[in-house]
Amino acid sequence: MIKRLKEEKIIFYDVVRWFFLATIIGLGSGLLVSLFIKLLHWGTTYSESFGKYYWIAPVFFIINIILIKYLAPDADGHGTEKVIEAIHKRAGRIKIAVIPVKLVTTLLTLFSGGSVGKEGPSAQMGGGLASLLADVLKFSDEDRKKLVICGISAGFAAIFGTPISGAIFGIEVLFVGVILYDVLLPSFVSGITAFYVTNLMGVTRPQYHIDFSTGITEFFILKIALAGVVFGLCAFLFIEIMNQTEKLAKRIKSHFLIKGLMGGGLIILIGTLFGTEALGLGSSTVAGIFSGAKIVWYLFILKIIITAITLNFGGSGGVVTPVFFVGVTVGALVGQLTGNDPALFAAIGLVAVLGGATNAPIAACIMGIELFGTAIAPYAALACIISFFITGNRSIYPTQILAMKKASHLTTVIGRQIKMLDEEIKEESPEKDKTET
Numbered sequence: 536m537i538k539r540l541k542e543e544k545i546i547f548y549d550v551v552r553w554f555f556l557a558t559i560i561g562l563g564s565g566l567l568v569s570l571f572i573k574l575l576h577w578g579t580t581y582s583e584s585f586g587k588y589y590w591i592a593p594v595f596f597i598i599n600i601i602l603i604k605y606l607a608p609d610a611d612g613h614g615t616e617k618v619i620e621a622i623h624k625r626a627g628r629i630k631i632a633v634i635p636v637k638l639v640t641t642l643l644t645l646f647s648g649g650s651v652g653k654e655g656p657s658a659q660m661g662g663g664l665a666s667l668l669a670d671v672l673k674f675s676d677e678d679r680k681k682l683v684i685c686g687i688s689a690g691f692a693a694i695f696g697t698p699i700s701g702a703i704f705g706i707e708v709l710f711v712g713v714i715l716y717d718v719l720l721p722s723f724v725s726g727i728t729a730f731y732v733t734n735l736m737g738v739t740r741p742q743y744h745i746d747f748s749t750g751i752t753e754f755f756i757l758k759i760a761l762a763g764v765v766f767g768l769c770a771f772l773f774i775e776i777m778n779q780t781e782k783l784a785k786r787i788k789s790h791f792l793i794k795g796l797m798g799g800g801l802i803i804l805i806g807t808l809f810g811t812e813a814l815g816l817g818s819s820t821v822a823g824i825f826s827g828a829k830i831v832w833y834l835f836i837l838k839i840i841i842t843a844i845t846l847n848f849g850g851s852g853g854v855v856t857p858v859f860f861v862g863v864t865v866g867a868l869v870g871q872l873t874g875n876d877p878a879l880f881a882a883i884g885l886v887a888v889l890g891g892a893t894n895a896p897i898a899a900c901i902m903g904i905e906l907f908g909t910a911i912a913p914y915a916a917l918a919c920i921i922s923f924f925i926t927g928n929r930s931i932y933p934t935q936i937l938a939m940k941k942a943s944h945l946t947t948v949i950g951r952q953i954k955m956l957d958e959e960i961k962e963e964s965p966e967k968d969k970t971e972t
Contacts, residue, residue: 550720557685557721558728559668564661564689565732571638571656572694572738575645579815582646589648589806589814593799596649596849599640600795603851607636612846613854613931614641614655618662618687619709620934623952626676627683629666633659640851648802648814649845650838651852657694658853661686661729684709684718685725692726693733696740700902702726704895708932711894711953712939741818743825745882747910756917759883762869763918766884767925769865770891773839773858774929780843798848805841813838817860824867825878835864854931855889862888882907883918891922892931928953 582588603610609617610633621629641656665686669679684705692701702723706715784794802814812820813834824830842857844850866884870877882903890899896919903915924941933954940947 553681553721554724556668556682557724560661560665560682560685560721561689561725561728562732563664564657564686564725565693565729566736567634567638567660567664568657568690568693568729569733569736569738571642571653571660572733573736574638574642575653578642578646583811583815587806588646589802589811592647592649592802593796595643595647596795596799596802597792599643599851600791600849602636602640604791607632609633610636610640610659610851613651613852614657614659615687615691615708615853615855616655616932616934618658618683619932621662621666622680622683622709623934623936627662627666627669627680629659629663629683631663631667634663637851641853644845644850644852645815647799648806648811649798649850649852650814650817650841650857651845651850652854652856652858653694653816653852654691654855655851655853657690658687659690661688661690661693661725681718681721684715685721688722689725689729693729695902695906696730696733696738697902697905698727698730699723700898700905701730703901704893704898707895707898708893708935710936710938711928711930712937714897741822743878743882743907745825745878745907745911746876747879747908747914758873758875759914759917760921762866762873762880762883763887763921764925765869766862766865766887766918767891767922769835769861769884770858770888770922770926770931771929772836773842773861773888773892774926774931776839777843777846777854777931778933780847784847795849798844798850801844801848802841805837805844809837813841813860816856821860821863824863824881827878829871830864830867832868835861835868838864855893858889858892858931859885862886879914882911883914886915887918887922890919891926894923894926894930894932894935896920896923 607630609630614637621627637656637659641651644651662683665682669682674682688702688705691704692698695701705722706718806814817838838857838860862884863881866881867877870880886899886903890896900915900919903911927941928937928947930953935953937947937949937951937953
């Protein structure tokens with residue numbers, strides 16, 4: 536009896552301790568994200584008041600490259616990936632300089648029409664704050680990692696206004712096929728706290744009202760399943776184009792500032808030829824789709840290309856918002872082609888492409904419920920899970936660790952990072968070709 540009471544005392548102390556720590560992370564992350572959102576809203580409103588605002592892209596991309604190279608190299612690329620990498624490789628150690636540099640470079644990227652997301656800087660701000668607190672409190676590596684995971688959850692929950700899926704995302708995105716239950720409580724506390732802080736700071740988010748009165752029939756479920764395959768293939772395409780563009784950028788041997796000129800120049804070219812629908816966050820395009828606006832069929836491909844160029848040639852930010860855009864546009868296209876409500880399929884596409892690209896189908900499904908209501912649940916669940924399997928051993932976050940086989944006959948080695956699996960496949964291919972010859 537005494538032993539059990541002692542055990543309960545230890546557990547109670549640990550619950551109180553992590554509740555308090557997660558609340559601090561949630562408060563700090565919520566305040567930082569609120570500042571970021573307000574600056575973003577002010578800056579994009581001002582910059583987009585100029586008809587050719589994207590002509591400034593080469594200048595801003597060069598500034599980004601200089602800031603990142605000399606002040607915070609970890610602010611390069613899309614932020615959530617850098618936090619995942621820090622957790623797996625450096626026990627969650629993130630330099631505090633990443634917070635202001637990531638904030639500034641993301642804003643400059645979006646002000647000039649670059650296609651990046653909002654969650655990357657939010658996750659890095661939350662993770663950076665958590666790492667700083669761990670330094671102050673002299674935490675062990677294990678506790679530091681838990682605290683930084685709370686930072687991911689807080690940032691994701693605050694930026695999208697989805698506290699439950701934000702919390703789940705932080706504990707699902709590190710490993711493919713595993714949810715970290717030991718960080719469940721602090722992740723939820725930090726996510727919910729950050730969400731309410733942004734509300735108190737006056738942050739508002741778009742509200743979408745989708746008609747799900749169609750009802751579940753066998754034929755409609757089949758349509759959703761087939762759409763899930765399409766969304767999975769779209770996530771696959773997104774990942775592959777991002778990877779190939781990154782390799783191309785690395786192969787270009789020129790002064791690092793030239794890449795900024797190239798990236799900014801391509802943004803100007805795309806904006807001039809195709810308009811601004813796919814530039815920046817693309818929020819007005821997404822809102823238009825949910826309001827019944829028609830779109831051109833190639834918009835999702837254009838968005839993927841612009842995002843890949845931006846993140847590999849001088850831009851900085853996240854990748855989830857572009858994933859949303861791609862999911863919404865593909866979903867609307869599927870709805871148009873099948874004679875169904877484009878807005879309904881756009882909503883399902885938003886979460887299904889997210890689930891496939893990030894290998895976080897549970898968080899994506901819950902996000903659908905938080906954004907569109909409980910009626911989407913069966914549709915979102917089916918599409919997200921199918922999309923998750925269709926993408927295979929790929930991820931928009933290459934330092935994710937594979938903890939499951941997506942098919943029993945795959946010879947995949949569990950416990951490897953996604954990018955290591957890709958490298959092993961390429962090394963084996965020449966030998967296999969010689970054997971077959």
